[in-house]
Amino acid sequence: MRTKIQYIILIALGIFSASCKKDNYKAPSSTFNGRLVYQGEPVNVSYNDVYFELWEPGWGKSIPINVNVSQDGSFSALLFNAAYKLVIPASQGPFRSIPDKTTNTDTIPLTISGNLQQDIEVMPYYMIRSPKFTAVAKKLTATFSAEKIIKDVNARDIERVFLYVCKTQFVDGRNSIQTADMAGGDIVDPANISLQLDIPDVVPAQPSVFARIGLKIAGVEDMLFSPVQEIAL
Amino acid sequence: MKKSLLYIALCALALNTGCNRDKDFLNVPPSNILQNEQLWNDEGLILSVLADLYDRYPDRQTDVENSPIPSMVVQTIDNWGEFARFDEAFASESGQYWRHSASDYPYVFPGMIVKGGREVTYWDYAYIRELNIFIEKCGASTKLKQEVKDRFVAEARYLRAVVYFEEVKRVGGVPLILQAMEYDYKNDPAYLQHPRAKESEIYDFVISEMDTVKKYVPASPVSKTRVTVGLALATKVRAALYAGSIAKHGAETPQVSLPGGEVGIPVSKANAYYTTALQAAQELIATGSYSLYKKNSDNVTQNFVSLFIDKGSNPEVIFAKDYKLQSGRVQPWTLWSQPRSNAEEQQGGRLNPSLNLVQSFELLDNTFAPLPINASGGGYMYYTDPMDLFANRDPRLAATVMLPGSEFKDKKVDIWAGYIKKDGSIVTGDNFGAKAKLEPNGQDVQVVGFDGPVNNLEFSAQSGFIIRKYMDPTVGSGRIGTQSEVWWIRYRYAEVLLNAAEAAFELGQAGVAAGYINEVRERAGFKTPLTAGQITFDRIVHERKVELAFEGHEFWDMKRWRLAHKVWNGVKTPLTTTPGTATAVSNRVFALWPYKVYDPGSVNNGKYIFKQVLPGAVTSAHLFRMGNYYGYIDDDIRNNNPKIVKNPNQ
Numbered sequence: 001m002r003t004k005i006q007y008i009i010l011i012a013l014g015i016f017s018a019s020c021k022k023d024n025y026k027a028p029s030s031t032f033n034g035r036l037v038y039q040g041e042p043v044n045v046s047y048n049d050v051y052f053e054l055w056e057p058g059w060g061k062s063i064p065i066n067v068n069v070s071q072d073g074s075f076s077a078l079l080f081n082a083a084y085k086l087v088i089p090a091s092q093g094p095f096r097s098i099p100d101k102t103t104n105t106d107t108i109p110l111t112i113s114g115n116l117q118q119d120i121e122v123m124p125y126y127m128i129r130s131p132k133f134t135a136v137a138k139k140l141t142a143t144f145s146a147e148k149i150i151k152d153v154n155a156r157d158i159e160r161v162f163l164y165v166c167k168t169q170f171v172d173g174r175n176s177i178q179t180a181d182m183a184g185g186d187i188v189d190p191a192n193i194s195l196q197l198d199i200p201d202v203v204p205a206q207p208s209v210f211a212r213i214g215l216k217i218a219g220v221e222d223m224l225f226s227p228v229q230e231i232a233l
Numbered sequence: 234m235k236k237s238l239l240y241i242a243l244c245a246l247a248l249n250t251g252c253n254r255d256k257d258f259l260n261v262p263p264s265n266i267l268q269n270e271q272l273w274n275d276e277g278l279i280l281s282v283l284a285d286l287y288d289r290y291p292d293r294q295t296d297v298e299n300s301p302i303p304s305m306v307v308q309t310i311d312n313w314g315e316f317a318r319f320d321e322a323f324a325s326e327s328g329q330y331w332r333h334s335a336s337d338y339p340y341v342f343p344g345m346i347v348k349g350g351r352e353v354t355y356w357d358y359a360y361i362r363e364l365n366i367f368i369e370k371c372g373a374s375t376k377l378k379q380e381v382k383d384r385f386v387a388e389a390r391y392l393r394a395v396v397y398f399e400e401v402k403r404v405g406g407v408p409l410i411l412q413a414m415e416y417d418y419k420n421d422p423a424y425l426q427h428p429r430a431k432e433s434e435i436y437d438f439v440i441s442e443m444d445t446v447k448k449y450v451p452a453s454p455v456s457k458t459r460v461t462v463g464l465a466l467a468t469k470v471r472a473a474l475y476a477g478s479i480a481k482h483g484a485e486t487p488q489v490s491l492p493g494g495e496v497g498i499p500v501s502k503a504n505a506y507y508t509t510a511l512q513a514a515q516e517l518i519a520t521g522s523y524s525l526y527k528k529n530s531d532n533v534t535q536n537f538v539s540l541f542i543d544k545g546s547n548p549e550v551i552f553a554k555d556y557k558l559q560s561g562r563v564q565p566w567t568l569w570s571q572p573r574s575n576a577e578e579q580q581g582g583r584l585n586p587s588l589n590l591v592q593s594f595e596l597l598d599n600t601f602a603p604l605p606i607n608a609s610g611g612g613y614m615y616y617t618d619p620m621d622l623f624a625n626r627d628p629r630l631a632a633t634v635m636l637p638g639s640e641f642k643d644k645k646v647d648i649w650a651g652y653i654k655k656d657g658s659i660v661t662g663d664n665f666g667a668k669a670k671l672e673p674n675g676q677d678v679q680v681v682g683f684d685g686p687v688n689n690l691e692f693s694a695q696s697g698f699i700i701r702k703y704m705d706p707t708v709g710s711g712r713i714g715t716q717s718e719v720w721w722i723r724y725r726y727a728e729v730l731l732n733a734a735e736a737a738f739e740l741g742q743a744g745v746a747a748g749y750i751n752e753v754r755e756r757a758g759f760k761t762p763l764t765a766g767q768i769t770f771d772r773i774v775h776e777r778k779v780e781l782a783f784e785g786h787e788f789w790d791m792k793r794w795r796l797a798h799k800v801w802n803g804v805k806t807p808l809t810t811t812p813g814t815a816t817a818v819s820n821r822v823f824a825l826w827p828y829k830v831y832d833p834g835s836v837n838n839g840k841y842i843f844k845q846v847l848p849g850a851v852t853s854a855h856l857f858r859m860g861n862y863y864g865y866i867d868d869d870i871r872n873n874n875p876k877i878v879k880n881p882n883q
Contacts, residue, residue, distance in 0.1 A: 176805070221859050221860075
C-alpha cells in the first residue's frame, strides 16, 4: 500500500512539473505607448469614447485588440512581440485618419519588438488653440480659438461649443456639474470664442475644480476637447 | 454440475437464435425518438412541433444554463428588469441598480443571453433553420389534409417572418435564408456563406410574407394565440410603418447607414411604406373583427386596467402569449412588483414607473403640464389626499401606475417618504413603515410608508410609484407557488389604430390621423377630440408613449424615429418641463416622493406635499450612441462568414 502511494505521488509530481513547462506562456511584456497627434500636438478627446484596433494576422479567427485613448490623447497597450495592423475605425474620434504611406489605406503596419513609443498622426476637423481659463470670484471665463484644419470637401461645421466644470479630472458632458454652451451658428469670430459660467458650490467642498472646453462637430459623434485645466477656488 | 450444463446449453441456444436475426436486430426502430415518416404524417405530432416553435417566439425567456435556446433581451412580462433600461421606470432591486448607473448601452444590446450570462448578437439562425425544416417537411407531407397542412406551413412562415422582423429591428439587414442549408463535408463552406440583405429587402420580405400567410390562416378572431388574418395584417402594418419611419427619419442621421443598404432605407421609399401600412391597417379595421375594449365604459380607469387582464373574449387582443395556472406556465409579474405593504411574499415593489413617464400623461383638456408640486409664489402645494395631485389627468395614468393613495387588491398602497416639519426638516426611517419620534419626548409613530419610498432600499417604491399595468388582482398572484395567468399581449387593436394614425399623418392626411387617434383617446376618457390641425409629430410620439407604456414599444419607437440619441444623450439634464415635446431629454429616472406635513395647529397639518428627487441609485445619464442604432455583429459571426459587413459607427 505504502509503495502505491509513493508511486502516485511520484507520478503526480512528474505530471505537474512537466505540465508547468508546457502550458505557461510568458505574459505580454512589450508596451506600445503614444498619443494621437496633429503636427505634434495631442488631440484631446473624452475618456472611454475613442479607441483604435490592433489586428494580428495569422490566427484562425480575427478578433481585434481595442486600445482606448485617454482624455489627453495618449494610449498605452501591453502586447506580445508581433507584427500588428493598426486601424482607427472611421467612426472614431473628432478626426479623420491619414492614409498610411506604405499601405495607402487606413491600415498602419506596426511591428512590436520590445517597447515602442510612437505617436499616431491624425487629421482633426478643428483644433482648439490657446485655451485660457480665468476664474474671478467663482465666475469662470474661457476663451479660445477654433482653428479649422480640414477645409476641403470633408470640412464640417461646428455644431456647438461647451465649457464644462467637473469635480474630478474626468471632464465632459457626462460628469459636468455646470455647463455653458453656444450654438455653432452664434459664433461671430471663431478665432475668439468666449464662454462664461458661474462655478456652483461643490458638496463636499474641495479646493479646486476642473474645467475643459468641448467642441462638437456637426455629424461627428466624438467631441474635440481642450486639455483639462484645474481651477483653484 | 448438471445445472451449469443446462445454463451453458441455454446460453448457446440464445446466442444461436440471436445470430440468426442480426440483420433485423440492427434495424429495430428506436423507441425513444420519432422518425421523419412517423412525425410528418401525424397531425397531432406536427402540432406539438409547431407549439414548440411558437414557444420560441422572439420574446422568450429561457433558462440559459440548462437550455440550448438563448434567452431574449427584451421587455416582456417575465422580464421586468428590461423595462427599467430607459426612462420609463426605476428598478427597485439591489441586483438591478446597474441599469441606472451605467451610462452607455453596449453595442451588442439588445441581443440574446447565452450560457454564462453573456449577451451576444441577436443572430437566431438555429431557430430559422428549424422553421425552414418545418416548412419543407410539413409541406412535403402526404397524409395531411390540404387545409391543415396549409395552415401549419403558413404559421411557420409567419414565425419565420417574425424572426427576420426582429433581426432587422436589431441589426439591420441580415442574410435571408429561406431553405435549410446542409454542409457537404468537402472542407469548403463558402457556398453556405451569404452576404447581408438590404434593410429594405428584409422589410419587404416580412410584408410580402404576411400577404401569403393571410390566405391560409383562419379569419376568425377567436384564437388569440395562433396566427390569424388579423395578426398577419397587424404585423404587416407594424413592419411597413417601421420601414417607412426608418426611411423618413433616417434622413436626419445620414451617418447611420451603409453604402450597401444593409442599414438605412432611402427616403424615397418612405411614402410607399407608409401607404402600405395605412392600407393594411384599413383592411384590418374594415374586417370588423376587432374593436377597442370598452366593457367597463362607465369607469374609464378600470376599463383600461381590465383591458390587459381580461382574457374572456377580449375584442381588442389580436395576439398574446398565454399562461395557465397550475400548468407550469405561469408568470411572476405580480409577484415581482406587488406593493410591499400588501405582498403575499416578502418581496415585491420592483418596477417603479418614473416621474418622467407619470408627468407625460396630459390633462383632460388636452394640454401638457408638469405636476403642480410647488406653489406659484414659492413653497409647496398642500394636498389633503395625495391622489388630488393627479386630478384631471389622463385616466390611463391611474390605470398604468399605482399612485400614492390608490388601491390594489382592495387595499390602499402606503407610499410616503416621511414627515416634513414646519421648519422644513424631515423625519423619516430606513425601513418599511419605520417608526421614530416626531417630538423630542413624544411617542414613536410610523414615519415612512409600508411601501417606502426609502432610498436604496430594494422592493420599496423608490420612484414613488408602482406599476399597475398587467398586475393581477387575483388572490395568490403574488405567491411564488401560484403566480399569475394574465397573458402578455403582443398585438392589440389600439396599436393598429395608432400605427394607422402615424402612417396617415406622415402621408399628410392629418384628418384621417385625427380620426384614428381620437378613437383611442375617446376610449381612454378624453371628451374633447383633437382636430386635424392639432395632430403633430409630437402628438403621435406622445400618444404612443402613454397608451403603449410598459408594452415593449418605447425602445423600437425611439430607434425608428431616430430620437434615441437625442432623448438619451448622456448629458445629465434636469427633468423636462415640456413633457409633450418629442425631443425633450429624458435620460435619468426621476422620482416624486410624498411627505406628510407635521405642523400641529396649522391648517396644513396632516396634508401632503411632494418633492421631486433623484433616486440614489441613479448616478449616470443614459447615453445612446450612433452605433447603438444597429447592434454589433459579433466577431465570431464575421469570422465564420467574411461576407458579413460591420454595422456603422461602432
